[in-house]
Amino acid sequence: MTVEQNTGTGAIGAPDIEKALLAFLDGHIKTSVAPDQDLFGSGLVTSMFAMQLVVHLEETYDIAIVGPELKLDNFRTVQRMTxxxxxxxxxEGVTQGA
Structure with missing residues (x-):
């Protein structure tokens, strides 16, 4: 599933991504988090769940997270994931519908 949002060009902004990620996390960890909260440091998320985050981000936003981008720091907070x-x-040039 790819995301088509708001502007008619398929462009999606940081507030949209942040809101969607917060909703995804709330549904999976059953706890509301702040966009700058360290998900791993707080014990809310495990490294196993990080793989679910990778798959979710790739499928939702039509991106490939590979190589150096697979570091834990990129998934530590909702802001960093955004x-x-x-x-x-x-x-990847994904500014319009895929």
Whole structure:
């Protein structure tokens, strides 16, 4: 499933990604988190769940998270995941519908 949002061009912004990630996490860990909360440091998320996050981000935002992008720091907070998605979508040229 890819994301088509708001502007008619398929562009999606940081607030949309952040909101969707917070909802995804709330549904899976049954706890509300802040966008800058360290998910792993707080014990809310395990490294096993990190793989679910990778799959979710790849499928939802039509990106490939490989190589150096697979470091835990990219998944530590909702803000960092949002930055990762935006960076990869820009690199892959995903600014319009896939």
């Amino acid at each position: 930055e990762l998605v935006l960076r990869l979508r820009e690199q």
